[in-house]
Amino acid sequence: MTKTTFLRRARTALCACGLLGAALSGPLAPASLAADQNEPRCLGLPDGDYTNPNNSRSFFSCHQERYVRVLPCARDAQDKPLHFTDRPGPTAEGPAHCAPREKAPADLTPSLTAGQARTSTLYPYVVQGLNATVTREDGSALFGAKITFTAADGTHLCSAYADKDGRALCDSEPVSVNADTLRLGYTATFTGSGDGIWNPAQSQGGITVA
Incomplete structure (x- = not known):
């Protein structure tokens, strides 16, 4: 084998390895991830x-x-x-x-409705679009209610506060939960105020695994 042929084959091998590495690592590192929210957002609300x-x-x-x-x-x-x-x-x-x-009011029970989410990467999965809508007994939005989203095995996915329309929305970080477990869906939970004023509520949502 000549020196020129050897160098050409080496360059081809390196390029192939680089493409393979990009293919494997690309889906595991999404450009942006929504972290757990630390506070509600007042967007669209009067002072x-x-x-x-x-x-x-x-x-x-x-x-x-x-x-x-x-x-x-x-x-x-x-x-x-x-x-x-x-x-x-x-x-x-x-x-x-x-x-x-x-x-003060007592024994208030909100209504909580979870929606459909989906995975966006290969394992470990990122679950996008976890969402739930929380409303008062009269049907109006319950701003500021903290909703926690968990997988069927109890793994924490993310948490978010309900906006002015009562909708909480977030994406998970990469989670080491297998596809079969994710296909069982997720649970959206509002824990309530813990003092008999706001009662807890739960709802089940679905996850589409890519």
Whole structure:
């Protein structure tokens, strides 16, 4: 074998290895992944204070559609915690709507409906478009409810807060869950406020495995 032939074959082998590496690694590293949300988004909402269904002793305060703060209710003269009275829309008075427990609503059960998601990569899978819509008993959107999405085997996929339309949406990080388990779908869970005001809710959604 001549030196020229040897070099030509070496270059061909290196190119083939490079293409194979790209084919194998490409699907495992999506350009962007949605991480768990740390707070709700006020996009499309008027300035004001909103019910925090995850913790009735606090409330969400939206400003200029971009900024949200979680503010605590004060305590009464007897040092008992106050609870934000449930409201479907904003109020400018804020803490004035924090009231004693007996004046706060009780036993509220939201409706939760999960949709269809899909995988976007080879194993380990990224599950895209995990979604659920949460509404009040009267059918209006429950802004700010934290929804957690888990696979059928209990693996955490992602979590998101309901937007102004009551819709929570997120993508998972790559997860080491097999295809058969993912085909069983996922569970969307709202844990409630834990104090008898907002009750928990669950719903089952589907996953299409590519």
